[in-house]
Amino acid sequence: MGKKRIHREDERCSGCLSCAIACSVFNFDEANPSKSYIKLKIDERKERFHISIDEERCKLCGECIKACYYNALRWEDEAPRS
Amino acid sequence: MRLLVVDLESKTFEYIMDESLRHSFIGGVGVNTYLMYRFTEEGVTPFDRGNDLFFSPGAFVGTGVPTASRCEVSAISPTGYFGTSNTGGRVGLAIRQCGIDTIWIRGKSESPVYLVIDEGGVFFKDGDLLWGKDTFETTSILKEREGGDTCVVCIGQAGERGVHFASIHGEFYHAFGRTGLGAIMGGKMLKAICLKGQKGIKIRDKRQLKELTEKIRNRLISSDTFGYTRRYGSMVVSDVYNRLGILPGHNYRKGSYENWEETRGRRVFEERYKIRDLACVSCPIGCMHWSKVRDGIYDGYETKGLEVTFALEFGGKLDIQDIPQIFQCVELCNRFGMDVISTSSVIAYAIELFEKGFLKEKDIGFKIAFGDFDSIYKLILMIGRNEGIGNILGKGIRAMKEEFKGSDSFACEIKGVEMPVRDPRGRFDPWMLGLFINVRGGDHLRIRTPVDDLKPFVNDYKYEPLSLKQEAVELLDIPEKIKEAIMGTPPSRIDIVAMTKYGEDYLTLLNACGMCIRPPVLRTIGPSILAEAFNTLFGYGLDDEDLLTISERIVNMAHLFNLKRGLTLGEYRYPERFYSEGIEYSGKTHPPLDRKKVEEMLLRYCELRGWDEKGQVKKETMERLKLWKR
Incomplete structure (x- = not known):
C-alpha cells in the first residue's frame, strides 16, 4: 500500500485557516498558520485560496481534515462529501 | 498582554507588558475602552493629537476557537463621543502574529506615513505616494511592495479628507465601518498599517483546547440557524424585514416594497449571484459569499457580498432595485473608505430635503430621487471627493441638520451616528x-x-x-x-x-x-x-x-x-418622526412609537x-x- 495522501479542493476552501491553525497546535503546541505543514496562498482581492501541504514533513495526523468545515480536505481514498 | 505603542510624531515605538489587562478587561473592545478611559486627557477633541487610536483583537483570536476572528478599533469619534468599530477576516490574526495584543497609535505625523509591523518592531515609511489612493489601490500597492502575504489595513480618500463617517479597511473588503474612525486615522496622516508577523500563540493545553473547539463547533452546527446562515449569510432576513414592514424605505417612510423579494430578496441573491461560501478566520459558519453578475451591463463583475446591510441600505433606504447597482454603490464606498450605512443615510436625508424644498437643484447640480441609481452614485462620488454638496453630506446628518433648520424630525441620527437598517415601529424589541x-x-x-x-x-x-x-x-x-x-x-x-x-x-x-x-x-x-x-x-x-x-x-x-x-x-x-408618524407597509400602517x-x-x-x-x-x-x- 502506498502512503496516504490528503486530497485538496481549492474551490471549496473558504479561507478560514482552521486547517493551518489545527496543524500548528497539534504539531508545535502553538497556533501559527505560518508554521503549519498545510498552508493557504490567499488572493485577497478575489478571495481565492490555494492549499498546499509540505508532504515531506506532514505527519498525516489528519487534524487539518477534521478542522475543515467546508469539505475542502479529505483522505484521498475516501469519497467526497457533499 | 503585550501592547505596542507607536508614536507618529517622534517615529518611535515601545512595548508595554501588562497581564492584569487580560484579567480585568479580557481583550478587544474591553482593553480599548479601558485605555481610552484611563489615558485620554481632559478636553481632547476628535482631531487633536491626543486622540489615540487603538487596534485590539479579541482575546480568543488566532487560537482556533470557532468564530474568534474579530478585531476592534477605538478612538474618539468625529461625533465627539466614544468611537468603536469591529471587523472580522484576518486582521485580528495578523496583529497577534506580530506578537502583540494591542496597537496603540499616538500623536500625528507631519506627512503621510505608513507602518510596517512584524514581530521585531515597527518601520515608519513614507506614505506620500499612497496619499490620494483608494483602499483597493493602496492595498494592492502595499502587497506588491511589502510582500503578498502582508495584511494591509488602510484608509481611502474619505479618511484623508475627514469625512465624518470614513471607515478603515482590511484586506479589501473587511471594514471597520461605524463611527468614523477612518477620519481619525487620516487626521494622524496614517495611511496604512502593514502586518507581516509570523509569530504563533503558545497554547497551554492543546488537548483541552481541542475538546473546547469541538464542543463550540458542535453547538454552532446544532443551531437551527446554522444552515440558513451558511446558505444566505446575513441575507437570510431580507424577505422577513419586508414582510414585517420594517424596512427603512425612503428615509423611514416605506416599510415594505411590493417587488422586494423578486428584486432584493434572498432567493434572487442565491440563485442569480452567489457563487462560493467564504469565512473569517476559524469560522465554521461561512456566512460570507463571493458573487458574480452574469448579465446586463455589469456582466462578469465579481465581488464579496451581498450583505443584508447593503441590501437594506442601498436597496431599502434608497430604493435601488437592482443588486448589481447595489454592488456598485458598495464598491465605491469601500474604495473611498466610507461606512455604507452612514453614506446611504446622508443621501436618504438629502433626497428628503430635496423633496421638501430645503435643497434645490442648483445646490446640487442635478435632480436627486429615491430609486435613481445615477444620482445616488454621483452623490457618493461627491462625498468621497469632498466636492460641492458632497462637502456638506460628508459632515454627517447631525451637522447637516444645523444647516437645514426645521428638518430635525426626519434627520435620522442618534448621538451623531446615522441610523441603520431597521425601523423600530413595526417591532419594538x-x-x-x-x-x-x-x-x-x-x-x-x-x-x-x-x-x-x-x-x-x-x-x-x-x-x-x-x-x-x-x-x-x-x-x-x-x-x-x-x-x-x-x-x-x-x-x-x-x-x-x-x-x-x-x-x-x-x-x-x-x-x-x-x-x-x-x-x-x-x-x-x-x-x-x-x-x-x-x-x-x-x-x-x-x-x-x-x-x-x-x-x-x-x-x-x-x-x-x-x-x-x-x-x-x-x-x-429616536428622531421625532418615529414618535409622530406611522410607517406604511403592504397597505397597512405601523403606528408611531x-x-x-x-x-x-x-x-x-x-x-x-x-x-x-x-x-x-x-x-x-x-x-x-x-x-x-x-
Whole structure:
C-alpha cells in the first residue's frame, strides 16, 4: 500500500485557516498558520485560496481534515462529501 | 498582554507588558475602552493629537476557537463621543502574529506615513505616494511592495479628507465601518498599517483546547440557524424585514416594497449571484459569499457580498432595485473608505430635503430621487471627493441638520451616528430599544440577544413573546438566574428592558473575546462557554458571572467616557418622526412609537444599570464594578 495522501479542493476552501491553525497546535503546541505543514496562498482581492501541504514533513495526523468545515480536505481514498 | 505603542510624531515605538489587562478587561473592545478611559486627557477633541487610536483583537483570536476572528478599533469619534468599530477576516490574526495584543497609535505625523509591523518592531515609511489612493489601490500597492502575504489595513480618500463617517479597511473588503474612525486615522496622516508577523500563540493545553473547539463547533452546527446562515449569510432576513414592514424605505417612510423579494430578496441573491461560501478566520459558519453578475451591463463583475446591510441600505433606504447597482454603490464606498450605512443615510436625508424644498437643484447640480441609481452614485462620488454638496453630506446628518433648520424630525441620527437598517415601529424589541441606548448611537450591532427573532407581534413596550422552539431554548447559554428573571419559569416571554441590558453586556463580552455575533453564535454560545474558553486559554479560573461583571465594567467605562464628553440622556431617543408618524407597509400602517412608554423603558434601563434618572453612574455601581475615577 502506498502512503496516504490528503486530497485538496481549492474551490471549496473558504479561507478560514482552521486547517493551518489545527496543524500548528497539534504539531508545535502553538497556533501559527505560518508554521503549519498545510498552508493557504490567499488572493485577497478575489478571495481565492490555494492549499498546499509540505508532504515531506506532514505527519498525516489528519487534524487539518477534521478542522475543515467546508469539505475542502479529505483522505484521498475516501469519497467526497457533499 | 503585550501592547505596542507607536508614536507618529517622534517615529518611535515601545512595548508595554501588562497581564492584569487580560484579567480585568479580557481583550478587544474591553482593553480599548479601558485605555481610552484611563489615558485620554481632559478636553481632547476628535482631531487633536491626543486622540489615540487603538487596534485590539479579541482575546480568543488566532487560537482556533470557532468564530474568534474579530478585531476592534477605538478612538474618539468625529461625533465627539466614544468611537468603536469591529471587523472580522484576518486582521485580528495578523496583529497577534506580530506578537502583540494591542496597537496603540499616538500623536500625528507631519506627512503621510505608513507602518510596517512584524514581530521585531515597527518601520515608519513614507506614505506620500499612497496619499490620494483608494483602499483597493493602496492595498494592492502595499502587497506588491511589502510582500503578498502582508495584511494591509488602510484608509481611502474619505479618511484623508475627514469625512465624518470614513471607515478603515482590511484586506479589501473587511471594514471597520461605524463611527468614523477612518477620519481619525487620516487626521494622524496614517495611511496604512502593514502586518507581516509570523509569530504563533503558545497554547497551554492543546488537548483541552481541542475538546473546547469541538464542543463550540458542535453547538454552532446544532443551531437551527446554522444552515440558513451558511446558505444566505446575513441575507437570510431580507424577505422577513419586508414582510414585517420594517424596512427603512425612503428615509423611514416605506416599510415594505411590493417587488422586494423578486428584486432584493434572498432567493434572487442565491440563485442569480452567489457563487462560493467564504469565512473569517476559524469560522465554521461561512456566512460570507463571493458573487458574480452574469448579465446586463455589469456582466462578469465579481465581488464579496451581498450583505443584508447593503441590501437594506442601498436597496431599502434608497430604493435601488437592482443588486448589481447595489454592488456598485458598495464598491465605491469601500474604495473611498466610507461606512455604507452612514453614506446611504446622508443621501436618504438629502433626497428628503430635496423633496421638501430645503435643497434645490442648483445646490446640487442635478435632480436627486429615491430609486435613481445615477444620482445616488454621483452623490457618493461627491462625498468621497469632498466636492460641492458632497462637502456638506460628508459632515454627517447631525451637522447637516444645523444647516437645514426645521428638518430635525426626519434627520435620522442618534448621538451623531446615522441610523441603520431597521425601523423600530413595526417591532419594538430589545434590538430596537438597544438601537438608541447603545454606546455607539444609531447602531444595531452593540445590543443583540440570544433570542433575537423576527416573528410579528404587537408592541406592548414590556414583553416580546418567546417564539424559539424548545430545542433552541435548551441550547441557550444564559446564566440560570438571569434567564429566569428575563424569560420567566418556564421560559415563555422576554422582558424587553431586562433583555436589552443583558444583551448589551453579552455583546460586549462576545466582542471582547473576539467572537462573531451571527445567529448560530448568539443562540448557542454564552457566558459559561466563554468562561470555559477563557480559562482554557489563560487559566484565570473565572466563571460566567465574573465575565459578565467585566462586561458591565466595560459598558460603564464607555458610558462614563461619553458623560465626560457632554452626553446626556436627552440624546437617548429616536428622531421625532418615529414618535409622530406611522410607517406604511403592504397597505397597512405601523403606528408611531409611544413616547411616554419608551421613556419609561429608558428609565428602567438606567435603574437596572445602576445609573440615576439622569444617566449618571451611581456611587455603588462605581464601587461594585471597580470603576476607578480618573
